[in-house]
Amino acid sequence: MSDKTTIRRLPDRAVADTDQIFSILDAGFLCHVAYLRDGRPVVIPTLYARDGERILLHGSNSSGFVRAAREGSPFSVGVTHVDAIVAARSGLHSSANYRSVVIHGHGSILEGAEKAKALDLIVDWMIPGRVADIRRPTEPEVKQTSVVALDLVEVSAKARTGGPKDDPEDLGSDTWAGLIPIEQTRGEPIAAEDLDPGIPVPDYLNNP
Amino acid sequence: MSDKTTIRRLPDRAVADTDQIFSILDAGFLCHVAYLRDGRPVVIPTLYARDGERILLHGSNSSGFVRAAREGSPFSVGVTHVDAIVAARSGLHSSANYRSVVIHGHGSILEGAEKAKALDLIVDWMIPGRVADIRRPTEPEVKQTSVVALDLVEVSAKARTGGPKDDPEDLGSDTWAGLIPIEQTRGEPIAAEDLDPGIPVPDYLNNP
Known part of the structure; x- marks a missing residue:
């Protein structure tokens, strides 16, 4: 993957960089x-949610x-979106358009009210508005699950955009070149088999 | 191969055999x-291709x-497809349907004819049929790129399928439950700005 822009966020880095990292996450x-x-x-x-600066x-x-977080293991977390396959006129310049973030650090285990709030945030991250509609977690349920938080301090972002960047001598080729877009979409909700048919989506x- | 394949089995998340590992990859x-x-x-x-048993x-x-492969670092490689968000009636049972493979091992650096063949395989993995249509790589181009091979020996696969599995006491709830399908698709090819408009897709x- 060439023609990348790389952003590295360290404490006190520019807000613009942070915005780009947040938008990828x-x-x-x-x-x-x-x-x-x-x-x-x-x-x-695994699934994640962003909660401000973590x-x-x-x-x-x-x-x-x-368990690794409890034992103090260093973590590296990657999030990647592929936007297109880049079909160039040579193999070397063939590539993919993508946006990715990599976070390094140590995870901390959340407990108590902070953990309960985090579990709600994760549910609403997947489906905004969902928490208000589902049963509240019981205390044993909260105890079964662990939440690990990782601060967005040591973070890098990379992206490639645009069409193929072929060598000038390849431009006279009769080979097709361009982008094949890759799209990830959410389809129509499918009701559970045990759902009362009277309960609407x-x-x-319907309007996320 | 299957006798060397480690399959992690969980109650409803077992993936049966090597064929299923290959199909996920x-x-x-x-x-x-x-x-x-x-x-x-x-x-x-990064991008990968499967070449038989590696x-x-x-x-x-x-x-x-x-560099890590050259230095003999152990590797762990993950490939994951998310198929749906599972909207259950409680947070604990909310989940995602997915298929994933994790491979452990050491990477070996390919050289010579094996490397040149691997580069072709990677191009055709992204777009089947592409290699026959593009310029052959030059020797300096091949030298610029490294190919790391990882044998499919220590591999685990996990998958979740099906609808939400709610607690019996939650089934009387008036909360909607079901799946939100996640689909990844390839869109219509977009010609490069520098492409001769006479060159067709x-x-x-068009018919992959």
């Missing part, structure tokens, strides 16, 4: 978390990345 | 690679994961 909900297990890296996919990850108390899903 | 082209840098995990997004990753010679893009 705000466009997604799936991340890949890398942590150490016996000195080796382990990567796993991201929140949740998992069962026994999941590997939660809520507005927050 | 074959449905994508973006992975997140975790490697060690100064004893800490680093995760980065995956191929490519990057510039100076990219972090290529090739068949392998």
Whole structure:
């Protein structure tokens, strides 16, 4: 992936950079978390939410990345959106348009009211408006789940945009060149088999 | 191969065999690679292709994961497809339907004819049929790029399918429950600004 712009956010960096990092994070909900297990890296996919200047990850108390956070493992978290395949006239310049953020740091385990609030935030991150519509979590349910917070301090963002950047000598080629857009969309909601058919799809899903 | 494949099994998340691991890998082209840098995990997004019983990753010679492969770092590679958001009647059972593969191992650097063939495979993985249509790589171009191969030996796969699995006591709720499908699609090809308008979109893009 060439022709990248790279933004690195360290404490006190410019707001514009931060806005770009936030907008990449705000466009997604799936991340890949890398942590150490016996000195080796382990990567796993998990869901996240952004909560101001940090991201929140949740998992069962026994999941590997939660235990790693408890043990003080360093973390590296990646979030990537692919926007297009870049079809250039040579293999070298063939690429992908994408936006990605990588966060480094140590996770902290949230507890008490902060944890309960974080669990709500994660539900509403996936489906804005959902928390107000579902049953409140019980105390045992909250205890089953752990929430790991990672501060957005050591963060880098990269993006590639635009068409292929071919070598001048390749422009006379009769090979087609351009972009194949990649789109991720939400489809029409599908009711659960055990849903009372009289219950309509809520507005927050019909008009998100 | 299946006797060497580790499948992590969870109540409704077991993926049965190697074919299923291959089919998850074959449905994508973006992975997140975790490697060690100064004893800490680093995760980065990159493109991959499956080549039989291994995956191929490519990057510039100076990219972090290529250097890590040269230095013998252990790798962990994740590939994930999200198929739906699972909207349950409680936060605890709210989830996502997904298919994911995680590969552990050490990367080996490909050279010579094997590397040249791998670069072609990667181009055709993104756009089947593309290699036959583009300029052949020059020797300096091949030298600029590194290809890292990772054997599909220590691999785990997880998947969640189906609707929400709510607690029996929540089924009387008047809350809507179900799935919000997530779809990733390829859009209509967009010609490069410098493309001769007389060059049509090739068949392998129109009818992939």
